Amino acid sequence: MSTDLIAGDLNGDERVDSFDVVLCRQEIVNVQNDSEVNVLADIDKNGKVQVNGLVLIADFVLGKKNYIS
Numbered sequence: 001m002s003t004d005l006i007a008g009d010l011n012g013d014e015r016v017d018s019f020d021v022v023l024c025r026q027e028i029v030n031v032q033n034d035s036e037v038n039v040l041a042d043i044d045k046n047g048k049v050q051v052n053g054l055v056l057i058a059d060f061v062l063g064k065k066n067y068i069s
Contacts, residue, residue, distance in 0.1 A: 005040065007040075007043060007068040007069070008020055008040075008043065008056070008057045008060060008068040009040065010023040010024055010027075010037050010040045010041055010057075011023055011037075016057060016060055016061060016068065017061055018061055020057055020061070021054065021057050021058050021061055023037055023041070024041045024049065024053060024054045024057050025054055027041045027049045028049055028050070028051060028054060041053055041054075041057075043056050043057065043068060043069075044056075056068050056069075
């Protein structure tokens with residue numbers, strides 16, 4: 001596993017995929033309380049896991065965007 005963090009890669013498998021979308025959604029509804037996932041799910045770095053981060057990850061996975069920022 002690489003030590004580099006990949007924006008949107010919440011499960012650390014070195015790719016952004018539907019599993020990361022599920023993890024982000026779980027963080028939003030507080031099903032999980034994993035602070036490491038919380039940090040990675042905070043796409044816009046405002047200190048919160050919010051729906052806009054979920055949308056950015058989902059759009060990337062669906063091919064609507066070619067980057068996550």
